[in-house]
Amino acid sequence: MNHESLNRRDALRLLAFATAAGAIPQSLRAAETNDSAKIQKPLHIHPQQQLRMGSEQIAILVYPEFTALDALGPHYFLAGMMGATVRFVAKTLDPVPCEGASRGGFCVKPHLTFADCPEQLDLLLVPGGLTGTFAAIEDKATINFLKSRAAKTKLVGSVCTGSLVLGAAGLLKGRKATSHWQTLEVLKDVGAIPVAERIVFDGTDRVTAAGVSAGLDLGLELVRRYRGDFYAKGIQLLGEYDPQPPFPTGGNPKTADKLVVDMLNGMHAPIVEKFRTTILRLANKHH
Amino acid sequence: MNHESLNRRDALRLLAFATAAGAIPQSLRAAETNDSAKIQKPLHIHPQQQLRMGSEQIAILVYPEFTALDALGPHYFLAGMMGATVRFVAKTLDPVPCEGASRGGFCVKPHLTFADCPEQLDLLLVPGGLTGTFAAIEDKATINFLKSRAAKTKLVGSVCTGSLVLGAAGLLKGRKATSHWQTLEVLKDVGAIPVAERIVFDGTDRVTAAGVSAGLDLGLELVRRYRGDFYAKGIQLLGEYDPQPPFPTGGNPKTADKLVVDMLNGMHAPIVEKFRTTILRLANKHH
Numbered sequence: 001m002n003h004e005s006l007n008r009r010d011a012l013r014l015l016a017f018a019t020a021a022g023a024i025p026q027s028l029r030a031a032e033t034n035d036s037a038k039i040q041k042p043l044h045i046h047p048q049q050q051l052r053m054g055s056e057q058i059a060i061l062v063y064p065e066f067t068a069l070d071a072l073g074p075h076y077f078l079a080g081m082m083g084a085t086v087r088f089v090a091k092t093l094d095p096v097p098c099e100g101a102s103r104g105g106f107c108v109k110p111h112l113t114f115a116d117c118p119e120q121l122d123l124l125l126v127p128g129g130l131t132g133t134f135a136a137i138e139d140k141a142t143i144n145f146l147k148s149r150a151a152k153t154k155l156v157g158s159v160c161t162g163s164l165v166l167g168a169a170g171l172l173k174g175r176k177a178t179s180h181w182q183t184l185e186v187l188k189d190v191g192a193i194p195v196a197e198r199i200v201f202d203g204t205d206r207v208t209a210a211g212v213s214a215g216l217d218l219g220l221e222l223v224r225r226y227r228g229d230f231y232a233k234g235i236q237l238l239g240e241y242d243p244q245p246p247f248p249t250g251g252n253p254k255t256a257d258k259l260v261v262d263m264l265n266g267m268h269a270p271i272v273e274k275f276r277t278t279i280l281r282l283a284n285k286h287h
Numbered sequence: 288m289n290h291e292s293l294n295r296r297d298a299l300r301l302l303a304f305a306t307a308a309g310a311i312p313q314s315l316r317a318a319e320t321n322d323s324a325k326i327q328k329p330l331h332i333h334p335q336q337q338l339r340m341g342s343e344q345i346a347i348l349v350y351p352e353f354t355a356l357d358a359l360g361p362h363y364f365l366a367g368m369m370g371a372t373v374r375f376v377a378k379t380l381d382p383v384p385c386e387g388a389s390r391g392g393f394c395v396k397p398h399l400t401f402a403d404c405p406e407q408l409d410l411l412l413v414p415g416g417l418t419g420t421f422a423a424i425e426d427k428a429t430i431n432f433l434k435s436r437a438a439k440t441k442l443v444g445s446v447c448t449g450s451l452v453l454g455a456a457g458l459l460k461g462r463k464a465t466s467h468w469q470t471l472e473v474l475k476d477v478g479a480i481p482v483a484e485r486i487v488f489d490g491t492d493r494v495t496a497a498g499v500s501a502g503l504d505l506g507l508e509l510v511r512r513y514r515g516d517f518y519a520k521g522i523q524l525l526g527e528y529d530p531q532p533p534f535p536t537g538g539n540p541k542t543a544d545k546l547v548v549d550m551l552n553g554m555h556a557p558i559v560e561k562f563r564t565t566i567l568r569l570a571n572k573h574h
Contacts, residue, residue: 240498
């Protein structure tokens with residue numbers, strides 16, 4: 001293989017990567033793809049740093065009042081994978097309002113209904129929420145969809161209280177899992193083993209992420225596993241993911257200001273209790 | 288003031304905080320607000336740690352194909368501020384598709400049209416994007432809206448390439464500003480002074496954040512400035528914002544793998560060039 005052809009191939013791969021990441025406007029794509037010489041400096045990429053391609057089938061479950069950032073964090077990174085198909089799945093194709101968006105705000109136009117969703121997925125991801133998540137746990141169609149797809153899906157995952165939806169579907173029995181820090185103990189009620197970590201893999205077929213913003217780290221870690229370090233680094237730098245929270249230790253209950261932890265625990269005791277009673281009531285109904 | 292009344296007031300404030308953050312389901316709100324005794328342990332909060340209330344008027348501009356995470360990152364944190372009004376504003380009330388969502392995915396239902404948007408805002412925030420951002424820069428109605436509101440808005444801000452929209456509206460002349468790292472130098476073409484930092488305040492009336500995920504840090508920093516440390520810490524812990532990117536130094540071009548920086552620079556040279564030529568062409572048209 002001569003040097004020029006390697007450069008041209010790499011250039012095309014880079015363009016493919018950029019196109020997939022939505023980084024190259026439609027209007028520029030045709031011209032660039034036909035004329036890779038427009039890339040001023042051909043890049044000499046070491047073989048192990050070449051972009052690994054794939055064709056992952058990814059579905060993200062959405063239900064009314066789910067927390068938008070739970071889904072959008074991982075979606076941003078996963079949708080950057082060239083060749084992957086990342087789709088939202090819901091009970092119907094009607095727009096699904098995110099938490100607080102009933103009068104205006106973020107909503108999702110699903111690509112697929114439960115019925116149309118492929119049988120075999122690489123990844124099926126469930127976001128969390130509050131009111132909406134109680135309803136999802138109680139919704140037979142949602143739970144049956146998760147049960148039916150889980151058997152053939154390579155990796156079933158969740159962000160935040162999405163883990164309780166997986167649990168209600170019986171998908172975390174005997175599994176190590178995490179959840180929003182305030183609902184970690186509720187995982188025991190679905191037979192899971194709570195682990196207070198940001199991302200918890202159990203075997204190759206389950207992954208759970210902690211509260212809300214943990215979905216960003218999950219998304220990028222999944223890109224790393226699917227496509228390797230070089231690809232993941234590319235997407236991380238594209239999203240300039242160099243987080244600098246104003247309180248470096250404030251996002252983790254182990255290190256946060258104890259008064260803040262106590263305040264949130266005081267506030268959310270009724271919610272945690274409602275998750276627990278809902279799950280136990282449904283579990284008893286099935287026995 | 289006796290001790291009991293302080294506790295009761297604090298309990299109600301906490302509930303208000305939780306309600307605003309979307310943390311208390313509608314079904315629980317009425318009961319809880321009428322019976323603060325349900326909070327099992329009354330919290331003894333030191334005066335300087337009480338939750339500071341406010342009534343900020345916040346608008347987030349949206350336009351077709353903006354990057355969802357640019358807007359949703361700050362939105363998650365800002366919407367957690369009890370008493371604040373956080374609304375999406377667009378040219379019309381039609382749903383606005385986020386980048387890549389033309390066939391399915393995230394969209395925004397605007398609350399307000401340009402015409403209906405209040406004259407006096409505390410914060411007006413502009414997200415970035417690629418194709419959609421070129422179009423926004425060229426759109427007279429969008430630029431005129433920004434010009435008209437900027438004079439009376441206390442703080443005008445942006446995330447990612449949203450800074451170039453502000454710049455095209457003449458709002459960053461002589462101002463220190465940041466942008467997505469790859470478009471930082473383009474800020475000079477709108478008369479701004481590029482600063483390679485994650486969040487850049489210029490005076491009290493301008494703030495710009497770096498690429499995509501920098502919007503999360505901006506959102507939380509704004510909560511801190513509007514409501515104080517204790518409030519911001521509460522929302523940070525609620526969103527479990529304890530970021531752990533797989534490559535700790537990978538999100539910043541100064542510290543990232545140089546091959547990755549070069550790859551993205553190679554890929555995006557045409558985009559950066561298009562931003563520059565679009566802005567210069569429009570600037571010349573006005574002279």
